[in-house]
Amino acid sequence: MALWTDVITPAELTGYARASLADYEARRGTLARWLPNRDVLDIVVRFVAGSAGLVEAARFRAYDAEPEVGRRPSGKRVTLELPALGQDIPVSEYEQLRLRGNVDEGQALATIQNTTDIVVRAVADAIERLRGIVLATGKATIDQDNFKSDDDFGRSASHQLTAANLWTTSSVSRLDYLQMITDVYRDTNGEDPGAIVMPTRVLRAFGAGSETQTQLVNGGARNATLTQLQDTVAGAGLPPIVPFDRRVSVNGASVKVLPDDRLLLLPAPVETDDWQGTDLGATFWGRTLTSTDPDWAIEDAEQPGIVAGVYRNPKPPMGIEVISDAIALPVLANANRSLSAKVL
Numbered sequence: 001m002a003l004w005t006d007v008i009t010p011a012e013l014t015g016y017a018r019a020s021l022a023d024y025e026a027r028r029g030t031l032a033r034w035l036p037n038r039d040v041l042d043i044v045v046r047f048v049a050g051s052a053g054l055v056e057a058a059r060f061r062a063y064d065a066e067p068e069v070g071r072r073p074s075g076k077r078v079t080l081e082l083p084a085l086g087q088d089i090p091v092s093e094y095e096q097l098r099l100r101g102n103v104d105e106g107q108a109l110a111t112i113q114n115t116t117d118i119v120v121r122a123v124a125d126a127i128e129r130l131r132g133i134v135l136a137t138g139k140a141t142i143d144q145d146n147f148k149s150d151d152d153f154g155r156s157a158s159h160q161l162t163a164a165n166l167w168t169t170s171s172v173s174r175l176d177y178l179q180m181i182t183d184v185y186r187d188t189n190g191e192d193p194g195a196i197v198m199p200t201r202v203l204r205a206f207g208a209g210s211e212t213q214t215q216l217v218n219g220g221a222r223n224a225t226l227t228q229l230q231d232t233v234a235g236a237g238l239p240p241i242v243p244f245d246r247r248v249s250v251n252g253a254s255v256k257v258l259p260d261d262r263l264l265l266l267p268a269p270v271e272t273d274d275w276q277g278t279d280l281g282a283t284f285w286g287r288t289l290t291s292t293d294p295d296w297a298i299e300d301a302e303q304p305g306i307v308a309g310v311y312r313n314p315k316p317p318m319g320i321e322v323i324s325d326a327i328a329l330p331v332l333a334n335a336n337r338s339l340s341a342k343v344l
Contacts, residue, residue, distance in 0.1 A: 001321065003295050004312035007109050010296040016113055017308035017324060020120045029246055031131040031257070033269035034195075034338075035330045038282040039304035040082075045284045047333050049078045049154060080151055082286040082329045083142065087122040089115050091320040112322060116308050119324035123306055125248035127283060131330040132246075132257035134281075135197075135264055138335050153281075155335035158184055162342040167205040170221075174209040174343075175236055181341050182238060185265050188336050194268025195242045196233065201260040203229070203243055205344055242269065265339040280337040286327035 003010065025032060091111060134140050138155030142148060161181065165172045178196065185193050198206065206212065207224040212232055214222045224232065230241055246257045258264070267280050290296065291303040298307065306326040313319045332338065 001311040001313045004310045004320065007112055008310065010307065010309035011298050013116060013309060014298060014307045017116050017120045017306055020117050021124055021306060024121050024124050029244065030128055031135060032283055034135070034266050034278065035131050035281050035283045036270050036278060037285055039285050041287050041304055043082050043286045043327055044079055045082065045331060046077070046079045049076050049333055080329065080331060082284055082327045083147065083149060084327045085123055085126055086323065086325040087119040088321050088323045089119050091115060091322065112310055115322040119308065119322055120306065123324050123326050127328050127330065128246060129248050129255065129257055131283065134330045134332060135338055136259055136262060136340050138332065140329060153332035153335040155338065159188070159336050159339040161340070167209065167343045170208055170210040170213065172209065173211060174206050175211055178233070178238055179236060181265060181339055185339050193239050193265035195239050195266050197242045197244050197264040197266055199256065199258055199260040200243060200245050202263050202343060203241065261344040262340055262342040267337055279334050281330065281332040281334070283328060283330045288325045288327050290325040
């Protein structure tokens with residue numbers, strides 16, 4: 001099949017695809033608030049993975065004495081290859097005939113853009129699901145029949161926990177457990193977490209605890225609302241709760257991005273995507289071979305990130321295919337800036 005540019009060029013469609021990706025993630029909610037998107041002009045990333053946010057304190061000195069030589073925070077130099085992904089969706093011969101016979105070129109462009117939305121969302125959902133796996137497990141695990149990888153970012157066992165008393169009965173203290181794991185996070189990093197990320201099932205279990213329920217005059221109890229829980233955690237000196245329930249489709253089944261049996265302690269979320277990552281990590285987007293093809297005419301500075309184009313078969317049935325192509329991986333640079341706790 002040959003690249004087809006009669007309706008829209010690859011450079012123009014790539015710009016549309018990236019705007020579509022940003023809009024989709026803004027509407028759906030994304031863990032990129034903690035692992036922001038970052039472009040790299042390669043298919044590998046290199047970084048120093050550290051285990052703590054603390055640095056060695058300086059030593060006092062006498063006047064006229066030279067400062068003592070310090071040392072950089074310890075860390076391990078890591079090199080990771082970024083995997084490729086994408087999707088190809090055809091516009092059928094029948095659809096093309098209908099467009100030709102009944103509508104103008106503007107409708108043909110709209111059809112291509114609508115198809116581009118689909119292939120972009122497919123990539124976005126795959127990366128979002130992998131962000132969830134990374135934050136829940138400390139590993140970037142891809143287990144498909146055609147591709148497998150397992151990058152372990154070295155999260156400490158003390159940050160990958162299961163509560164000794166699960167939140168299955170109202171008598172179990174939720175606040176005591178949250179305060180305990182917050183202490184673990186603070187001891188490791190020298191600062192408090194900035195957010196408690198909870199799926200709805202965990203949030204409801206939190207609100208069903210006897211210490212947060214509202215006792216009714218008839219002897220019953222009503223579970224706490226989100227507003228009441230936010231007031232409770234704030235009063236206990238804990239970070240705010242961030243509900244998260246995004247789902248994606250995998251092999252036709254609805255799959256939760258985050259397991260609904262655990263909560264996460266994370267740094268404060270990044271509210272705007274600055275493309276620089278955080279101390280926790282980033283989602284790296286590499287440069288595809290497709291983007292470097294002269295026929296795509298994508299400028300060098302715009303080559304990293306998702307790209308999209310249209311191909312057409314010159315032979316009957318002259319099928320058109322809208323293709324997205326990307327190279328990307330969510331990475332934990334400092335895995336212990338996150339804590340995953342199973343509570344259900």
